[in-house]
Each structure stands twice: as structure tokens, then as C-alpha cells.
Amino acid sequence: MPSLLRWVRHSGRLAMSLVVAFGALGPASAIDLADQRNRTVSFDRLPERLVIIPIPAPSTFMTVDGSDRKIVGMNDYAARAMREGIFGKLFPGFTRIQTSVTTGGDASNFAPNVEAILALRPDAILQWANSNEIIGPLDRTGIPVVGMRVGSFENYVDYVKLMGTIAGRDGRAGELLRKQEETRQSLASRFADLPSSQRPRVLYFNRAAGMLRVSGQGTAQDLAIQLAGGQNALDGAASISTVTIEQILVWNPQIVLLGNFDPTMPSDLYRDPRWQGVEAVRTHRVYRVPLGGYRWDPPSHESALGWIWLAGLLHPERAPENIRASVRDWFGFLYKYSPTDEEIDKILFLRENAASVGYDSYRAR
Numbered sequence: 001m002p003s004l005l006r007w008v009r010h011s012g013r014l015a016m017s018l019v020v021a022f023g024a025l026g027p028a029s030a031i032d033l034a035d036q037r038n039r040t041v042s043f044d045r046l047p048e049r050l051v052i053i054p055i056p057a058p059s060t061f062m063t064v065d066g067s068d069r070k071i072v073g074m075n076d077y078a079a080r081a082m083r084e085g086i087f088g089k090l091f092p093g094f095t096r097i098q099t100s101v102t103t104g105g106d107a108s109n110f111a112p113n114v115e116a117i118l119a120l121r122p123d124a125i126l127q128w129a130n131s132n133e134i135i136g137p138l139d140r141t142g143i144p145v146v147g148m149r150v151g152s153f154e155n156y157v158d159y160v161k162l163m164g165t166i167a168g169r170d171g172r173a174g175e176l177l178r179k180q181e182e183t184r185q186s187l188a189s190r191f192a193d194l195p196s197s198q199r200p201r202v203l204y205f206n207r208a209a210g211m212l213r214v215s216g217q218g219t220a221q222d223l224a225i226q227l228a229g230g231q232n233a234l235d236g237a238a239s240i241s242t243v244t245i246e247q248i249l250v251w252n253p254q255i256v257l258l259g260n261f262d263p264t265m266p267s268d269l270y271r272d273p274r275w276q277g278v279e280a281v282r283t284h285r286v287y288r289v290p291l292g293g294y295r296w297d298p299p300s301h302e303s304a305l306g307w308i309w310l311a312g313l314l315h316p317e318r319a320p321e322n323i324r325a326s327v328r329d330w331f332g333f334l335y336k337y338s339p340t341d342e343e344i345d346k347i348l349f350l351r352e353n354a355a356s357v358g359y360d361s362y363r364a365r
Contacts (some may be wrong), residue, residue, distance in 0.1 A: 033165050036158055037129040037147040046168045047123035047144075051101055052078075053110055054128050054148050058097075059087055059294040060160065060301045061126075063334050064176065065167040068093040072120045073101040075110070081260065086343055087293040090335045110134045114141060124166065151239070153220045156299035176301055179333065183304035184227060187311055190318055191229040200314055201233035203253035203280070204297065208264040212243050220299040221257075228310035229318065230255065249277050255314065256280040258288045260295040265352045284357050287313060288349040292327070293335065305330055309348070313358055323348070323362055 032042045051073035052058045058074040059082060068091040076099035082088050088095070098120060103111045110128050114137050117125065122143055127135045129147030138145045146162060149155040157177055164173025191199075204221040207213040215221035216234040225232050233253035234241070256278070258264050266286040275281045289297045289306065296306035308326050311319040324344050331337050339347070341364040353359040 031165060033146070033162060035129065035145075035147040035162065036149040036155065037135075039147060041124075041144050041146050043124070043144060043166075047166060049121060049123045050126065050166070051117050051120060051122040051124075052126045053101055053112060053134075054126060054150065055081075056156070056294060056298050056300045057126055057148065057159070057163075058082075058094075059091075061163050061167065062091050062094070063293070063301045064160065064163050064169050064173050066169070066172070067091075068097070070167070071097050072122060073098045073117060075099065075102055081291065081295055085291040085293060085295075086339065086347060090293060090337055112138055114138065117141070118143075151220070152218060153223050153299045153303070156220065156303075160301075176334075180301075180304045183307060187227040187229075187307055190311075191227070191315070194229050194315075194318075196231060199229055199231040200254040201251070202230040202255040202257060202314070203233040203248065203251060204257040204259065205264070206240060206259050206297075207262050208258055208269070209262040212245065212248065213240055214243055215240055220303070221259075221297060224297075224303070224307050224310055227307045228313075229315045230310070245274050252278060253280050254283070254285060256286040257297070257310075258286065259297040260289055260291050261297075264288075265349075266356050267352070270355065284355060287356050287359070288352050290348050292331075292347045301334060302330065312361070316358065316361060324364060 030044045031046070032040055035041050048070055049072045050070050052061060052071055053075050055075050055078040058071055058078045061071065062068050074097050079094065079097070079099045082094050100116045101113055102109055103113050111134050112127065118141060124144045124146060125138050126146045126148055127138055128150050129135050130150055135145060135147055146166070148159045160173050160177055164170040202225045204215045204225065205213065206215060214234055216239055217232060219239060222232050233251045235251065256269065258266065265288055269275045269281050269286050270284065280286050289295070290309060292302050292305065294300045294302055296302055296309065305326060308321050309323050312321065312323055327344050327347060328338055331339055348362055350362065
């Protein structure tokens with residue numbers, strides 16, 4: 001057998017014949033993985049046609065895989081972030097990906113459009129596993145379904161490892177996670193001795209138009225606030241909560257972060273009479289969270305940039321990183337791309353955040 005393998009190794013034509021005869025990838029490429037609901041998902045070869053419904057996942061998978069060719073279907077809300085940000089320039093092929101895989105385009109709607117998904121002939125489907133109502137119908141199709149967990153950054157770390165295995169790029173996924181962990185540990189160490197009296201009260205909004213939805217303890221946004229040397233203004237509340245303006249006035253955050261899930265900008269709060277009793281509004285410390293290859297507020301492959309960005313706003317004296325240099329460094333690692341100053345301005349929402357305190361330091365020098 002060893003002599004046969006040596007022979008195959010030195011004969012490209014015979015090797016190709018054996019691939020055709022015994023299957024494109026062969027038994028050695030078969031994979032079994034445990035998804036995030038502890039179910040074993042088996043493939044006899046690496047999947048080539050994927051439908052990915054969770055909204056942070058398509059851009060992260062493309063980044064790990066280095067290509068947009070394997071995804072045939074994704075949530076339209078993920079495609080919106082790609083169109084609005086720079087991701088479409090980095091992976092222009094994303095425009096061919098079908099987006100009719102859910103029954104609606106709202107970010108909170110992950111109910112699968114089973115008929116449309118079956119029409120795409122996927123080898124595998126990635127879906128949130130937090131609710132059987134949205135993953136159960138996919139299990140019944142007979143197509144392998146990889147369940148993912150939403151919410152914490154730890155859940156994100158686990159599903160990046162799954163993506164590395166599915167893409168056949170475990171090393172690349174591990175490299176990404178190691179680089180993020182280095183940033184996480186650096187920031188945690190930097191602010192470890194910072195007393196609570198010096199940690200500004202920060203409130204993060206998933207939604208600020210129509211409804212007010214904020215992220216409490218244990219969420220990825222709460223982690224970002226803690227890593228950046230702040231404290232969550234949501235006293236004791238866990239997960240994501242819908243709140244009233246009266247509650248916000250009681251919490252009276254010193255800093256407000258506006259996420260990328262609705263169009264609200266700092267100027268909207270600065271001129272709204274209802275918000276004038278909030279310290280962050282009175283002192284002009286409301287900031288729109290940046291949008292790069294993906295939104296920086298939920299956990300993604302660009303999360304470390306969000307942590308660095310926020311640390312520079314909360315504690316510029318303890319945050320020596322230049323956010324623009326960090327963007328270029330991370331984009332070089334993630335995408336092999338160096339953004340221009342104009343592109344970085346857009347990523348950082350420089351114009352929209354211009355009236356907010358401290359943002360002038362994020363301009364190109």
C-alpha cells in the first residue's frame with residue numbers, strides 16, 4: 001500500500017483517475033461534527049452548496065473560506081449589511097446568492113422558506129438552534145442541518161470552529177479566533193484595575209426607531225462594553241429587552257451606542273425633545289456603531305475592531321491603538337485588502353458621528 005501511495009503521489013493523471021473512481025473527496029474527507037445543539041451532523045464530503053440563515057454567519061463563513069462560491073442562499077438582512085458596507089467590494093460574487101430563504105426580510109425573522117431552500121439543492125443548511133419552530137422544518141427535509149447558538153461571544157467562537165470544519169479551513173478559523181482572543185486579553189488586562197467609578201455607564205440600542213431595544217448582561221454587546229472599560233447602564237437586566245424612554249431616563253446613560261439594525265443616527269437623538277434629559281444626549285456622547293465588512297455590534301469576525309473603537313471613545317488615555325491603523329491591519333488579515341481613507345471614513349460613520357465628543361480623533365491625520 002505505501003508503494004501504491006507513492007506512485008499515486010507522483011502521477012497526477014493516475015491520481016485524478018482514482019479521485020473519479022472512488023469519489024471526489026473519498027473516505028478521508030468524510031466529516032462528523034457536533035453542532036451547537038449537540039447533534040452529530042455527518043458529511044461524506046465537504047459541502048459545496050450551503051444555505052446560511054443566521055445573519056452574522058454568511059460574511060464570517062466567506063471570510064474563513066476566502067470565497068463566496070459555496071453559499072447559494074442567505075438571509076436578506078445579511079445581504080443588506082453587505083450592500084450598505086464595504087463587503088460587496090471585497091466579495092462581489094455575493095450578489096448572485098439567493099436571499100429568499102426566509103419568510104420575511106426583518107432581522108428578527110428567521111423562519112425558513114423551505115420550498116425556496118429546497119430549490120437551491122443545498123448540501124447543508126446552517127440555522128439558529130434556539131427555537132425548534134425555525135430549525136424543526138429544516139430537519140424534516142433530510143438535508144444536513146447545522147444548528148448554531150445566538151447571543152454570547154462564546155457561542156460565536158464555537159460556530160466559527162464549526163465553519164472552519166465545514167469549509168475545510170480549520171487552520172484559518174483558528175487563526176482568526178487566536179487574533180481576536182489576543183485583542184480580548186489585551187483589553188481585559190488594560191482595564192482590569194479600573195474602578196467602577198471610572199467606568200462610564202453605556203447603553204447599547206439594537207433598535208432606537210419605533211421601538212427601544214437594548215442589550216443587557218451576558219450579551220456580546222455587554223462584553224464589548226466591559227472590554228472597553230465601561231459598565232452596562234442596564235442595571236441587572238439580562239439579554240435583549242424592549243424598554244421605554246422613561247426607563248432610559250432613570251438609567252441616564254453617559255454614553256449611548258446606536259447599532260446598525262435600524263437607521264437611527266446621533267443627530268436624531270440630539271434634536272428629539274424626549275431625549276434631552278439623558279446625560280449622553282446633553283453631552284453629545286451618542287455614537288453610531290461602525291459598519292465594515294459586517295456590523296461591528298453583534299459578534300463577528302470584525303468584533304475586535306468594535307472593541308478597539310469603543311475603548312478609544314471611553315478611555316482615549318488608555319487606548320493607544322489608532323483605529324484607522326487597526327482597520328487596515330485587520331482588513332489585511334481578513335480580506336487581504338487595504339481600505340482607503342475615504343472607505344475608513346465611511347466604515348466609521350465619520351460624518352454621522354462628527355458632532356459627538358471625541359470623534360474628531362478618528363479622522364485621518
